[in-house]
Amino acid sequence: GAGVSQSPRYKVAKRGQDVALRCDPISGHVSLFWYQQALGQGPEFLTYFQNEAQLDKSGLPSDRFFAERPEGSVSTLKIQRTQQEDSAVYLCASSSTLDSDTQYFGPGTRLTVL
Amino acid sequence: EDQVTQSPEALRLQEGESSSLNCSYTVSGLRGLFWYRQDPGKGPEFLFTLYSAGEEKEKERLKATLTKKESFLHITAPKPEDSATYLCAVLGVNSNSGYALNFGKGTSLLVTP
Numbered sequence: 282g283a284g285v286s287q288s289p290r291y292k293v294a295k296r297g298q299d300v301a302l303r304c305d306p307i308s309g310h311v312s313l314f315w316y317q318q319a320l321g322q323g324p325e326f327l328t329y330f331q332n333e334a335q336l337d338k339s340g341l342p343s344d345r346f347f348a349e350r351p352e353g354s355v356s357t358l359k360i361q362r363t364q365q366e367d368s369a370v371y372l373c374a375s376s377s378t379l380d381s382d383t384q385y386f387g388p389g390t391r392l393t394v395l
Numbered sequence: 396e397d398q399v400t401q402s403p404e405a406l407r408l409q410e411g412e413s414s415s416l417n418c419s420y421t422v423s424g425l426r427g428l429f430w431y432r433q434d435p436g437k438g439p440e441f442l443f444t445l446y447s448a449g450e451e452k453e454k455e456r457l458k459a460t461l462t463k464k465e466s467f468l469h470i471t472a473p474k475p476e477d478s479a480t481y482l483c484a485v486l487g488v489n490s491n492s493g494y495a496l497n498f499g500k501g502t503s504l505l506v507t508p
Contacts, residue, residue: 323498386438
């Protein structure tokens with residue numbers, strides 16, 4: 282079956298631009314997570330959705346970061362007024378109710394802010 | 396605060412040379428310990444979940460074990476295709492650690508022919 286997909290795979294933005302990153306979770310997965318991975322580091326938690334409800338956004342680094350999942354499936358991570366320190370790989374993961382502990386990751390979006 | 400430390404940071408092995416990767420953790424109530432494999436330019440690929448001390452899981456040349464303080468990923472007779480970064484992560488029972496994976500920095504493994 283299809284796994285988690287993310288688009289675009291690569292995004293180059295000029296400092297100050299807004300960007301939107303999309304995540305399509307595995308069909309039927311109710312939980313969705315966003316992580317940020319800097320070069321040479323492990324992924325770090327950003328935010329968590331259960332269906333359309335954003336239950337935790339404590340990992341979002343600033344109010345320039347915003348995530349939504351309006352219909353409980355596709356999610357979008359938006360970054361406003363991008364800064365160079367936002368350059369990273371943004372990973373999306375999803376998990377099912379049957380095995381809520383196991384998170385399956387997408388390929389990530391590599392964001393480069395110039 | 397939950398903490399995950401992986402060692403070594405990098406490991407170079409010859410094909411067939413068995414070794415182990417270490418993941419030390421501190422967590423206020425372990426709910427699960429996870430191993431992922433990550434290839435360059437790709438997302439983490441799930442390998443194993445371990446829930447309690449003494450538990451072991453195997454998949455091909457990989458075997459993961461768990462104690463109360465650490466986990467080992469044993470690689471037996473590795474092949475060049477085992478080259479990747481191996482990530483360890485924990486889930487705890489408290490606050491957002493109950494659903495947000497807390498990752499180590501990973502061990503970069505290179506297996507040469």
